[in-house]
Amino acid sequence: MSVITIDGPSGAGKGTVCARLAAELNWHLLDSGALYRITGLAAERQSVALDDEPAVAQVAAQLDVTFEPGIDGVAVVLAGEEVTTTIRTEEVGSLASQVAALPAVRDALLQRQRDFAKAPGLIADGRDMGTVVFPQADIKVFLTASAEERAQRRFRQLTEKGINASLPALIEDIRARDERDSSRAVAPLKPAQDAVVIDSTSLSIDEVCDQVMALVHQARLI
Numbered sequence: 001m002s003v004i005t006i007d008g009p010s011g012a013g014k015g016t017v018c019a020r021l022a023a024e025l026n027w028h029l030l031d032s033g034a035l036y037r038i039t040g041l042a043a044e045r046q047s048v049a050l051d052d053e054p055a056v057a058q059v060a061a062q063l064d065v066t067f068e069p070g071i072d073g074v075a076v077v078l079a080g081e082e083v084t085t086t087i088r089t090e091e092v093g094s095l096a097s098q099v100a101a102l103p104a105v106r107d108a109l110l111q112r113q114r115d116f117a118k119a120p121g122l123i124a125d126g127r128d129m130g131t132v133v134f135p136q137a138d139i140k141v142f143l144t145a146s147a148e149e150r151a152q153r154r155f156r157q158l159t160e161k162g163i164n165a166s167l168p169a170l171i172e173d174i175r176a177r178d179e180r181d182s183s184r185a186v187a188p189l190k191p192a193q194d195a196v197v198i199d200s201t202s203l204s205i206d207e208v209c210d211q212v213m214a215l216v217h218q219a220r221l222i
C-alpha cells in the first residue's frame with residue numbers, strides 16, 4: 001500500500017491536484033483540511049469556545065461525519081446535515097485554522113486520518129501529511145505558489161460562483177492564514193525534509209499533475 005502526501009499553503013492547488021491524481025490512479029483520497037473545517041464548524045454550532053482546547057478536542061473526537069461519494073464529488077454530512085458547501089467558506093476556513101492550532105485537536109484527529117490509508121494507495125492532502133501523519137510516505141510533495149497568485153486563484157473561484165470578493169482582502173486573509181499555519185507550535189506548515197518542492201505560481205494544473213506523476217513512475221509505485 002503506497003502513500004503520496006501533498007502539503008502546502010492555502011490555494012496552492014493541493015485539493016485540485018490530489019483529486020485528479022486519486023481519480024487517475026484510482027486510489028483513496030484524504031482531504032485532511034475538511035476534518036479541521038468540520039471540527040471548527042461543529043464547535044461553533046455547539047457554542048464551544050474555540051480557545052477551550054479540551055472541549056474542542058472532544059468535539060473533534062466525537063465528530064458525527066460521513067463522506068458520501070456521488071456524481072458531483074464527495075458530499076460531507078455532519079450530524080445528518082449536508083455541509084459540503086458551508087465548510088468551503090472563508091469563515092469556516094478561519095475557524096479551521098484556529099482549531100488546528102490546538103495540539104489536543106490534532107491528536108484527536110490523527111488516527112482518523114491514518115485510517116484513510118487503504119490499498120491500493122492513498123493521496124493525502126494537507127499541511128502536515130508528510131511531516132506528522134504519514135512520515136513514511138512513499139512520495140512527499142510540498143506544493144506552493146506566491147500569496148498573490150493564490151489569492152488571484154481564490155478570487156477567480158469565488159467570482160465564478162457569483163460570490164463577491166475583494167482581492168486585497170483575500171491576499172490579507174491568505175497571508176494571515178499562512179502566518180498562523182506556519183508559526184504554530186504543533187505540526188507547523190513546512191516541507192518535510194525529504195519532500196519535493198513544486199512551485200505552481202507559473203505552472204498549470206496539468207503541469208503540476210505531470211510533475212507528480214513523473215515522481216510516481218520514478219518511484220515505480222505503478
Ligand SMILES: Nc1ncnc2c1ncn2[C@@H]1O[C@H](COP(=O)(O)OP(=O)(O)OP(=O)(O)O)[C@@H](O)[C@H]1O
Pocket residue numbers: 008009010011012013014015016017033153154157200203204205208
Ligand atoms: N496551477 C494552477 N494554476 C491555476 N489555477 C490553479 C492551479 N492550481 C489550482 N488552481 C485553482 O486555484 C483554486 C484553489 O485550488 P485548490 O482548492 O486546489 O487549492 P488548495 O491548495 O487545496 O487550497 P486549500 O488548502 O485552501 O483548500 C481552484 O480554483 C483551482 O482550480
Ligand SMILES: Nc1ccn([C@@H]2O[C@H](COP(=O)(O)O)[C@@H](O)[C@H]2O)c(=O)n1
Pocket residue numbers: 010032033034036037093096097098100101125126127128129177181
Ligand atoms: N493537515 C492539515 C489540514 C488543514 N489544516 C488547517 O485547516 C485549515 C483549512 O484547511 P484547507 O486545506 O481546507 O484550506 C488550514 O488553514 C489549516 O489551518 C491543518 O492544520 N492541517
